[in-house]
Amino acid sequence: MKTIMFKSGIFAQFLVVIFLMSCSSWNNTQKGATIGAGSGAAIGGLFGSKKGKTAEGAVIGGVIGGAVGAGIGVYMDKQAEKLEKELKDAEIERVGESIRVTFDSGIMFGFDNHALTPEVQETIMKFASVLNEYPDTNITIQGHTDNKGSHKYNLDLSKRRAESVNNYLKMQQVSGDRMMTYGFSFDRPIAENTTEEGRAKNRRVEILITANEDLIEKTEKG
Structure with missing residues (x-):
């Protein structure tokens, strides 16, 4: 069961990435938040399942992942902009x-x-x-x-x-x-x-x- 859940989590992340590739109008911060939420939800789901609370774990994981992804996206966007200038x-x-x-x-x-x-x-x-x-x-x-x-x-x-x-x-x-x-x-x-x-x-x-x-x-x- 754990193996199936792990593969399902990766598949969910794969679908998120494919979706984002079609969203050319999104900036990297938005993509980071979405990728973070997707991967966070998958990780959170696995963590929560150990306690019999898969749904709750997925929600917590998604919120944390989304915030981290967005924050890193901002940092990297600024750095990339500076690199392009220099x-x-x-x-x-x-x-x-x-x-x-x-x-x-x-x-x-x-x-x-x-x-x-x-x-x-x-x-x-x-x-x-x-x-x-x-x-x-x-x-x-x-x-x-x-x-x-x-x-x-x-x-x-x-x-x-x-x-x-x-x-x-x-x-x-x-x-x-x-x-x-x-x-x-x-x-x-x-x-x-x-x-x-x-x-x-x-x-x-x-x-x-x-x-x-x-x-x-x-x-x-x-």
Whole structure:
């Protein structure tokens, strides 16, 4: 029974996300409140079921989830707006209750190199300034390559590139405790690796900004 309820909760969240994808006129705060309410209700339902009070647990979970989702949405909306103003060489996307920042590796690094170019260092400095202005987030740095060369070689290169960004952000006083780095070689392409245009898109660094425990706790407390 617990397994069935868990799967039902996930399915309910899936339906909420599909619905929100069609609501293009909604802002991210509204979406955050709705996603929070949906996931909160599912979690609350599971929690309440242990006490034989599934409906009550779902209502409580929904209220808490909605408030947290909306609060995080406001925080992320403001941060994304600031990033869009400061970073002209990066793509800024709001994804759920997170922010994805994508840098073209061709701008960040020389060919077959992991050292940041002088041109991009100023951009990373601006990026760090915004991250320091919004400290209640975790930062995941992901390096990606195209499929030229061996998987092992590209895995090492993608890791070194992610670590270069990490190290430069640390130099700009971004706390290392907030950051994690990963290299994915060419395992996660966003375009076909059969054309030069596609390979260029796949050579990138993605940085995911998500709420940390402090932000969630602050939002819960209002």
